[in-house]
Amino acid sequence: MKAFIIDRYGKKAALRATEIPEPELGKDDVLVQIHAAGVNPLDLKIRDGEFKMILPYRMPLVLGNDLAGVVVRVGSGVQQFKAGDEVYARPDDNRIGAFAEFIAIDQRSLALKPKGLTMEEAASIPLVGLTAWQALVEKANLKKGQKVLIHAGSGGVGTLAIQLAKHLGATVATTTSTANVEWVKRLGADIVIDYRKDDFEKVLHDYDVVLNSLGTETLEKSLRILKPGGKLISISGPPDVDFAKSAGLSGFLKLVMRLLSYGIRKKARRRGVSYSFLYMRASGEQLRKITALIDSRVIRPVVDRVFPFESTPEALAYVETGRAKGKVIVKVK
Numbered sequence: 001m002k003a004f005i006i007d008r009y010g011k012k013a014a015l016r017a018t019e020i021p022e023p024e025l026g027k028d029d030v031l032v033q034i035h036a037a038g039v040n041p042l043d044l045k046i047r048d049g050e051f052k053m054i055l056p057y058r059m060p061l062v063l064g065n066d067l068a069g070v071v072v073r074v075g076s077g078v079q080q081f082k083a084g085d086e087v088y089a090r091p092d093d094n095r096i097g098a099f100a101e102f103i104a105i106d107q108r109s110l111a112l113k114p115k116g117l118t119m120e121e122a123a124s125i126p127l128v129g130l131t132a133w134q135a136l137v138e139k140a141n142l143k144k145g146q147k148v149l150i151h152a153g154s155g156g157v158g159t160l161a162i163q164l165a166k167h168l169g170a171t172v173a174t175t176t177s178t179a180n181v182e183w184v185k186r187l188g189a190d191i192v193i194d195y196r197k198d199d200f201e202k203v204l205h206d207y208d209v210v211l212n213s214l215g216t217e218t219l220e221k222s223l224r225i226l227k228p229g230g231k232l233i234s235i236s237g238p239p240d241v242d243f244a245k246s247a248g249l250s251g252f253l254k255l256v257m258r259l260l261s262y263g264i265r266k267k268a269r270r271r272g273v274s275y276s277f278l279y280m281r282a283s284g285e286q287l288r289k290i291t292a293l294i295d296s297r298v299i300r301p302v303v304d305r306v307f308p309f310e311s312t313p314e315a316l317a318y319v320e321t322g323r324a325k326g327k328v329i330v331k332v333k
């Protein structure tokens with residue numbers, strides 16, 4: 001089958017098209033013919049080697065963390081899915097490879113695709129949808145009437161998180177640049193801070209939750225808009241010990257993560273708020289809950305651009321500009 005691989009880690013490592021064997025199917029696996037794949041900043045971080053300590057992939061590696069497609073066949077232990085089903089998924093992080101014609105996915109990571117979405121729209125959902133769910137529902141336990149700041153509201157995670165937070169009944173503030181202010185309001189944001197003109201720290205106070213996806217400066221400022229007992233959840237680091245434990249990392253890596261997050265945890269403690277890092281995980285079960293919200297039109301996909309399969313490297317380069325509005329998709333079939 002045709003796939004896009006890297007041969008080594010590195011910022012300059014080229015993503016190249018090649019022919020590789022179709023994946024082998026385990027007992028609990030579903031073989032999916034990929035119709036569309038979502039592109040994520042995570043693909044770039046994996047390419048650059050940022051995750052090699054915690055996710056040591058074997059080279060050559062097929063990149064790609066999001067997909068929608070059709071089931072070709074299933075392993076002997078699979079009962080929930082059958083050939084011909086239209087499905088979507090974020091595969092387990094040790095079994096990625098969506099920039100390819102086929103992928104074998106554990107049945108527990110898979111869900112039926114929302115009926116009203118195209119393959120391209122469906123492929124835009126899993127990774128960012130699960131991230132928003134795990135941050136706002138699982139970690140933050142966001143409730144009606146609470147106030148949440150979602151940074152980078154026009155990005156892949158931001159567009160989904162705004163919609164989910166509104167559905168949960170929260171007041172939603174977000175940050176974006178001038179050109180996107182009206183656009184994120186239409187997505188449901190109540191308060192929009194144009195980061196080119198205003199400093200969110202001076203405008204927002206007494207927030208219950210912040211979802212951070214930006215750098216250290218934004219992370220530290222975010223602490224100062226939370227009320228006592230508030231929660232700062234970061235998906236862009238630094239990782240903490242709880243993450244190291246849940247990922248089953250070694251004692252040495254636990255220590256590394258403790259040190260990396262020491263500063264922000266200390267500052268959070270002083271202000272009476274909590275800090276936690278989230279690294280999203282695959283979950284077919286949570287994806288089904290997101291499907292229900294899509295079916296009932298609570299959440300809609302936000303697709304910026306669709307690239308043909310042969311232009312996967314260009315799709316990755318577009319995401320790397322950091323200016324995508326919603327999701328970038330590769331049409332595989």
Ligand SMILES: NC(=O)c1ccc[n+]([C@@H]2O[C@H](COP(=O)([O-])OP(=O)(O)OC[C@H]3O[C@@H](n4cnc5c(N)ncnc54)[C@H](OP(=O)(O)O)[C@@H]3O)[C@@H](O)[C@H]2O)c1
Pocket residue numbers: 040041042045127128131151152153154155156157158175176177178180195213214234235236278279280281319322323324325326
């Ligand atoms: N830990 C996890 O599980 C996890 C999961 C998903 C994503 N992530 C991470 O979260 C980050 C965001 O992911 P994504 O998919 O949402 O990225 P993305 O779609 O590529 O984000 C692009 C958006 O970011 C906005 N942006 C850039 N700088 C900004 C700033 N200073 N303030 C406000 N908005 C800004 C841009 O809007 P403008 O053009 O208006 O600036 C653009 O719309 C990435 O670092 C990704 O790796 C982590």
